[in-house]
Amino acid sequence: MAASIQMSSGTGRWVLLATVLGSGMAMLDATVVNVALPKIAAEFGASMAGLQWTVNAYTLTLAGLILLGGSLGDRFGRRKIFLVGVVWFAVASALCGAAQDISMLIAARALQGVGGALLTPGSLAIIQASFAPEDRAKAVGAWSGLGGVAGAIGPFLGGWLVDVAGWRWVFLLNLPLAALVIAVTIRHVPETFDEEATGKFDVLGAVLAALSLAGITYALTEAPEEHANMPLVVSSAVAGVAAAVAFVVVERRRSARQREPHAMLPVDVFASKQFTSINLVTFVMYGAMGVVFFLLVLTLQVVAGFDPIAAGTAMLPITVLMLLFSARAGALAQRIGPRLPITGGVLLTAAGMLLMTRIGPDTSYLRDVLPAALVFGAGLSLAVAPLTATVLASASERHAGVASGVNNAVARAAGLLSVAAIPPLAGLTGDAYNNLSTFDNGFRTALFICVVLMVAAAVLTFLTVRDDALRTAAPAAEPECKMHCAVAGPPLEPSGKGGSPTLDEHA
Template sequence: MTASIKLSSAAGRWVLLATVLGSGMAMLDATVVNVALPKIGDEFGSSMAGLQWTVNAYALTLAGLILLGGALGDRYGRRRVFIIGVIWFALASALCGAAQDISMLIAARALQGVGGALLTPGSLAIIQASFEPQDRARAVGAWSGLGGVAGAIGPFLGGYLVEYAGWRWVFLLNVPLALLVIAVAARHVPETYDSQAHGKFDVLGAAMAALCLAGITYALTTAPERDTNRALVIGSALLGIAAGIAFVLIERRRSARDDGPSPMVPVEVFASKQFTAINAVTFVMYGGMSVVFFLLVLTLQVVSGFSPIAAGTALLPGTVLMLLFSARAGALAQRIGPRKPITLGLLLVALGMLLMTRIGADSSYVTVVLPAAIVFGIGLTLAVAPLTATVLATADERHAGVASGVNNAVARAAGLLAVAAIPPLAGLTGDAYSNPSTFQHGFRIALLTCVVLVVAAAALAVFTVRDDALATAPASAEPLCKVNCAVAGPPLEPGRVLSASGDTDSA
């Protein structure tokens, strides 16, 4: 069931407002929480592992449940699940703001991720199902552009709140924002469903995916810590690996059967070697980039003495470049093939990371940080849009929804695991964030590791991504979300969320 609203109408503007504000809450959390980490660590006396889990607890539940969240909206109503996600996110945010210790904050962040998994796919699905067909592309473009602006404003806002109001307001601000979203959505957003969504949900598959990520992440995070329980680390790693194997077996069995729950990830989507290759590139690329997003803001505050506002906005030039030029990068890839833009983009990302290794005590933003941020942003601009287009073009058209969702989840899982593993391996453990010289040394080692990862992703692109991957792509393979900040992962495509029955959205 779909609606038929004109974008130019008052009703259309209300729908756009609700979806932009709702998804904006989740987007802001991806950019502003890192700014608050030094203050959180100081107040709670947290170790580096605690700060890692403050980021990763949210990423864990979001990555594990985001595909299931889209299917729930298709079945039970996109507006209903979206509003439930907003309420859940707001309550979890209030718990974050009221946290009395790092353990309570980490648990509340995990709950936030559940809310994000419900509202994030729902915001785009609402747009696709609510607007008239001729207005959908423009509506998505408006959502994407406004969301990019929110991503650019986020670091300013987060830095200001941390500096002048306290880190708790980074989370508490979500509560009044959520109340506004709920009021607008309940009154102005029409309810829509996927009439073909009749199958059972792959709850077991989602649980195994989340357990796999949780077990491996815990092992990677705690293994380098002194006085850690080695038996618990080994048991956690084995549990994660076993859950991962179980996930694969469950998805294979459900893909081969017509009865029972539809698979969360149909294995036939990986029949395309190009789809598998581009997801491998995504995994390695976002693994390296996510560590930079995690550590750079910390380093600028701990090592260079930047204020929260200055540190939070350090990568703003890259965000602006993506807002302005990502659509042109996608068009370039359509003309010359995706391999060259992706490869060149990744090499520029690696060069930007190398330039970041110059950051030290009393580093100047203009002479040290800004050149690195610009090169890094140009690289992202060149790489992300062609990558997204290739994901959609190399999957079977009827699996476009799950292809987009899988690619987004792969990127988030890569970031989760890399943020868990690389900082401890670089010596950033215990109270390292309170020792500027120790943190600077570990930051440089971590960045060099990330450079190796991103260069490896570029090499994968050279040897596995074909230049003709977009030559015969169907019209539906062109990504509608052409503007994306690429902090957490490639954009989910609206109207292509896999329904519970395994069919693409009927909207």
């Protein structure tokens, strides 16, 4: 069907509600579980690797299958795949809430990631395909802002639930949300397809992508453990790298020969050097951020002695700053180009990470945590919206679902691999969370590694991002980047067909 829904119409509001709640549910769960980790560890006697897998099992299947989710929606119907994802996510959430040991929880978290991979790209693609072009920017901006809030308030909500009702309700909360999303979607969201998507589906590509991430992540997580099975670790690493190489070869051949099944990742999506470079910046930046969000709330509870609510609320200033200033940062990048705002924002975020090294056993929120949160949030506010807008403007419109999946997969994979690799490098293995001194020192070491990564991201931005990346093809309009995107993974929306990128179809 043609994209004709008006933002001001009742249908438009219902479509926006369904997509915001659906993607927000997945985004919320990506962050809320961090607050519950100490309680989960205490109940199940989990090791540090067990906690890493509780986070990474979700991210692994999400990152490995999100390209599949986007392409499935384009092919078989975005509303249909979105609904399948919501139902799947709800069932997996119930299994998480009923987990009897850490292994069952990790398996259920992996199933949650599958649901997230189906619903996340579909939510934005539904907006792109359903709303009239003149209202699309407002709709995407609202989706980005409200979805970003859902991800950012996750630690606060998780802290309250853990403290009041227990950690299992962190997952069970998804059930009523999913029921609401299903009801609204069935009644109000129209079905849309990619009419050019035909032929067989690239199952082999999806399997190779997931196997690659699984093998490498397992090796990075388990290798530092005291009683690690080193032959299995080495075999997993080799298999992961081999799967990655095979994935690239398969996708290149299928793209070049236009053979069936069609490539899950058409290589022509990377024809834009700007798209490739900004995704590289995304990978480095979101890798560092993933470690900070994983360890920070843990440290506030394990080392600083904060209760779950206080630990979850500690980073609330980040949410406030992004709500207040992300749209302005996007507009600034539209006027002067994205290179300087992204570079400056990333460096400011690195400064915030340095301030976090002051967090320790005698931490004061006002003296130590709040300044770090303010600087960190200011950096994200300046960098994230221009970065996302640059990604949007660098992709062709033809691959809506695929392009959305690419950038989301890059961000998720970065967090997955960094959370697997950096904590063990910093000495956070075994039962480190039970040793205050070990965890404190490991947290600081991990932060310094993340600072180095952020500086590298700033250098990459300065050297590879063009000042004209957001320049519109038609000078008559003065589009503004009115967006706030979630730090858990930037949304991606394509711009103009062929030729110069435009910014008038995204927020």
